[in-house]
Amino acid sequence: MNNRVWGTVLLTFFVLLVAAALILIVGASPLDAVRIFINGVLGTSNGVAEIMVKATPLIFTGLGVSLSLRTGFFNIGAEGQFYLGAMGAAMVAIYLTALPGPLRILLSMLAALLVGGIWALIPAVMKNRLGISEAVSTIMLNYIAIMIVGIAVRGFLQQPDSALPQSAQVEEAARFPQLWHPTRLHAGFLVALLCVVLVWFILERTSVGFEMRMTGHNQRAAYCLGLPITRSVALCALIGGGLAGLAGCAEILGIQFRLLEGMSSGVGYTAVLIALLAKNRPFNVLVVSLLYAAFQVGANSMQRQLGVPSAIVTIITGLIVLILLGSSVGTKMKESKGLKVKT
Amino acid sequence: MAYLEMRGITKGFQGVLANDKIDFCLEEGEIHALLGENGAGKTTLMNILYGLYQPDGGDIFLRGEKVNIQNPKDAINLGIGMVHQHFMLVSKMTMLQNIVLGLRPYGSPFFNKAKLRQDLEALCERYGLGVELDVPVNRLSVGIQQRGEIIKALYREAKLLVLDEPTAVLTPQEILEFFDIMRALKAKGCSIILISHKLQEILDVADRATVLRDGKAITTVKTKETNEVALSNAMIGRMLQEGSAHRETFAHDQPALSVSGLGLQEKEDLPVFKDISFDLYQGEVLGIAGVDGNGQLELAEALTGIRKHSQGDIVFRGQSISQLSIRKRFELGMAYVPSDRHRDGLIMDADVKSNIALRGYYKAPMSKRGILAANYIEETSERLVQDYHVKTAGIGQQSRLLSGGNQQKVILGREINSDPSVIIAAQPTRGLDIGATEQMRNLLMNFRNQGKSVLLISTDLDELLQMSDRILVMYKGCVAGVLKNDETLDLDTLGLLMGGYTCEVVADEQ
Numbered sequence: 001m002n003n004r005v006w007g008t009v010l011l012t013f014f015v016l017l018v019a020a021a022l023i024l025i026v027g028a029s030p031l032d033a034v035r036i037f038i039n040g041v042l043g044t045s046n047g048v049a050e051i052m053v054k055a056t057p058l059i060f061t062g063l064g065v066s067l068s069l070r071t072g073f074f075n076i077g078a079e080g081q082f083y084l085g086a087m088g089a090a091m092v093a094i095y096l097t098a099l100p101g102p103l104r105i106l107l108s109m110l111a112a113l114l115v116g117g118i119w120a121l122i123p124a125v126m127k128n129r130l131g132i133s134e135a136v137s138t139i140m141l142n143y144i145a146i147m148i149v150g151i152a153v154r155g156f157l158q159q160p161d162s163a164l165p166q167s168a169q170v171e172e173a174a175r176f177p178q179l180w181h182p183t184r185l186h187a188g189f190l191v192a193l194l195c196v197v198l199v200w201f202i203l204e205r206t207s208v209g210f211e212m213r214m215t216g217h218n219q220r221a222a223y224c225l226g227l228p229i230t231r232s233v234a235l236c237a238l239i240g241g242g243l244a245g246l247a248g249c250a251e252i253l254g255i256q257f258r259l260l261e262g263m264s265s266g267v268g269y270t271a272v273l274i275a276l277l278a279k280n281r282p283f284n285v286l287v288v289s290l291l292y293a294a295f296q297v298g299a300n301s302m303q304r305q306l307g308v309p310s311a312i313v314t315i316i317t318g319l320i321v322l323i324l325l326g327s328s329v330g331t332k333m334k335e336s337k338g339l340k341v342k343t
Numbered sequence: 344m345a346y347l348e349m350r351g352i353t354k355g356f357q358g359v360l361a362n363d364k365i366d367f368c369l370e371e372g373e374i375h376a377l378l379g380e381n382g383a384g385k386t387t388l389m390n391i392l393y394g395l396y397q398p399d400g401g402d403i404f405l406r407g408e409k410v411n412i413q414n415p416k417d418a419i420n421l422g423i424g425m426v427h428q429h430f431m432l433v434s435k436m437t438m439l440q441n442i443v444l445g446l447r448p449y450g451s452p453f454f455n456k457a458k459l460r461q462d463l464e465a466l467c468e469r470y471g472l473g474v475e476l477d478v479p480v481n482r483l484s485v486g487i488q489q490r491g492e493i494i495k496a497l498y499r500e501a502k503l504l505v506l507d508e509p510t511a512v513l514t515p516q517e518i519l520e521f522f523d524i525m526r527a528l529k530a531k532g533c534s535i536i537l538i539s540h541k542l543q544e545i546l547d548v549a550d551r552a553t554v555l556r557d558g559k560a561i562t563t564v565k566t567k568e569t570n571e572v573a574l575s576n577a578m579i580g581r582m583l584q585e586g587s588a589h590r591e592t593f594a595h596d597q598p599a600l601s602v603s604g605l606g607l608q609e610k611e612d613l614p615v616f617k618d619i620s621f622d623l624y625q626g627e628v629l630g631i632a633g634v635d636g637n638g639q640l641e642l643a644e645a646l647t648g649i650r651k652h653s654q655g656d657i658v659f660r661g662q663s664i665s666q667l668s669i670r671k672r673f674e675l676g677m678a679y680v681p682s683d684r685h686r687d688g689l690i691m692d693a694d695v696k697s698n699i700a701l702r703g704y705y706k707a708p709m710s711k712r713g714i715l716a717a718n719y720i721e722e723t724s725e726r727l728v729q730d731y732h733v734k735t736a737g738i739g740q741q742s743r744l745l746s747g748g749n750q751q752k753v754i755l756g757r758e759i760n761s762d763p764s765v766i767i768a769a770q771p772t773r774g775l776d777i778g779a780t781e782q783m784r785n786l787l788m789n790f791r792n793q794g795k796s797v798l799l800i801s802t803d804l805d806e807l808l809q810m811s812d813r814i815l816v817m818y819k820g821c822v823a824g825v826l827k828n829d830e831t832l833d834l835d836t837l838g839l840l841m842g843g844y845t846c847e848v849v850a851d852e853q
């Protein structure tokens with residue numbers, strides 16, 4: 001136990017040292033950097049709001065990926081599910097102008113949920129029926145999804161009077177309400193919070209969630225005991241993909257108001273990281289997403305005010321993640337070694 | 344001076360002493376049998392010798408020198424070789440590749456195959472071990488694979504061989520050949536520790552035998568000066584409790600489960616089992632005997648629906664269940680205690696109450712409208728833990744942390760709680776201590792005494808003789824014969840059936 005505490009202190013020190021060294025290299029004062037970093041995150045209402053804004057898609061995709069991981073479905077396809085979800089949401093929000101705003105928002109979300117879910121179901125079925133590794137197929141489907149969006153914004157979804165590869169704007173009425181003027185915080189964050197609670201409830205309190213958890217622990221035993229493991233994995237993929245799709249919807253209706261290429265800025269991949277760090281628990285996903293977003297916001301203000309590249313924070317984040325994952329894998333290896341001896 | 348001496352070896356697992364101050368001594372050029380029931384501590388002792396476990400106490404001396412064996416590599420460097428019951432061979436690689444796997448043979452990192460082959464052939468010749476070196480292991484018979492394992496150990500210059508139940512997987516003919524090999528090894532100066540619980544084979548081939556019981560070394564005797572009865576008494580330590588359990592009498596005219604012409608063919612080669620027919624009556628324990636790996640476990644999985652059989656039919660409670668899912672069969676009243684409880688019976692990472700909920704979580708009263716009834720599940724779990732005397736820190740404890748006996752109690756408790764009419768129990772007491780074993784058997788017997796049925800698959804003959812009303816013997820996937828377990832039962836017949844003879848042949852010979 002003591003060893004662990006010392007290890008953590010030592011590692012924290014090491015990480016700070018690396019950070020200071022990197023900041024010195026670019027010719028800024030580390031102390032200034034820290035001050036501005038903290039000020040950027042907590043010093044202004046905009047900083048605080050921005051954390052929630054940036055955390056919103058991470059929460060959705062993080063939840064989605066962690067749900068898939070719970071049943072042993074290694075879904076790296078949140079990126080593709082995000083894009084297609086965004087596209088589905090955009091189509092509903094932009095074109096169903098006959099419907100009143102709130103209903104259109106609701107249908108938008110539903111479309112994102114459905115499209116993202118089906119996109120995730122494809123690799124699940126491919127795995128179940130054909131034995132194709134989902135780690136490969138989900139990545140491939142990401143490329144396809146991104147290309148589909150690329151085609152859409154240059155073709156059938158392109159803004160009629162524009163040469164830019166982008167869709168028309170979503171009308172004011174069909175956007176997520178702003179929560180905190182003048183910041184960008186929108187109702188999508190609340191939907192994300194609701195999803196955290198919902199996913200937790202499904203996993204921990206319902207029989208369907210029980211199936212998912214048990215299937216994830218030991219698929220063979222679950223099968224032998226008559227649990228519907230195929231349905232369980234499929235359902236997890238469907239809901240998980242749907243949540244990633246909702247992330248896309250939140251970005252469309254809350255931030256961008258139109259479909260764009262490159263709008264995800266990699267949240268689908270960051271989600272895998274978040275799920276791993278959160279050990280697939282919904283409330284942990286919320287916390288980790290907020291922390292991750294805070295890092296980003298702080299890094300941005302450092303870059304703006306001191307000219308310290310935000311890449312430094314990305315490097316530090318990567319380092320921390322590696323250390324955390326390394327230590328958890330380390331304990332796992334020790335455990336499994338102990339087990340091997342037991343047989 | 345003894346070649347190997349183990350003094351006061353002690354090793355405990357979660358408070359149960361698997362080895363309790365065991366003294367063991369092996370002379371040079373001796374075949375020394377280590378004898379004991381399942382769970383007596385034989386394998387633990389040998390795993391300590393091979394560096395797989397560290398002892399809690401005691402010392403090991405090799406040629407009079409104290410040695411510290413931290414891992415199998417140390418053991419190999421000291422000239423100790425082990426042939427496990429389950430071979431450690433990579434099935435798609437050739438025997439030659441398997442033998443040098445993990446070594447740096449001549450000219451490393453390149454591979455001088457010609458020289459290597461010469462060496463290995465010389466080695467084979469020296470010990471009279473014929474092995475095809477260039478055939479993938481999975482195309483070799485079990486007996487040949489075993490020889491390969493021995494050559495593997497010899498090539499690593501083992502002077503002391505530990506053979507863990509080597510004959511369990513062999514046919515009678517292969518066993519005779521294997522004895523010759525052991526004698527040849529002995530003649531060339533190898534010392535051999537033979538782990539076994541087959542009395543006859545120990546008397547045939549070993550020089551001395553050490554009997555273990557409940558983790559203690561009971562006695563060491565010269566095989567020339569002892570006999571089967573003496574060894575058996577030392578091993579069991581008590582007279583067999585024959586028919587000690589109360590046994591209701593039933594007419595046995597109502598079949599609870601009827602199996603006709605059941606067959607399972609999974610790949611193109613041999614069927615796993617074929618043409619299995621029997622009736623399991625109400626109020627009956629039908630024992631299924633046979634050496635491990637003769638299709639019994641697959642039969643259990645076919646009955647429960649885990650495997651889909653390819654021929655024949657299963658009739659349960661008046662309807663064919665061949666097409667029914669695992670869950671449907673369970674709902675009709677078929678319960679299952681799998682032989683591999685860690686893999687098939689429990690979710691080790693989940694807590695006790697989740698494991699208890701696994702059979703009924705999806706319907707009332709354990710869940711209502713899709714929402715788990717946490718209170719009901721907890722009450723049921725508490726009740727079962729109490730009724731079945733499961734030793735646990737609480738129903739929230741991870742199942743992995745329970746001892747084998749307690750894990751098995753959780754499984755049986757869960758299965759019986761669903762009020763089945765037939766229990767299919769595969770190796771229900773394997774690896775359990777004596778107390779838990781007795782409890783398992785009593786629970787199953789009580790179940791039978793309520794007019795219900797148990798299909799008991801076991802490789803432990805004592806268990807089958809104690810529990811069964813009838814015993815069905817399986818050999819190579821077929822029914823070799825069905826015997827009534829009463830005073831007319833002839834143990835020799837049972838043994839012959841398990842060894843591949845059929846009832847007719849046995850009758851002719853007698």
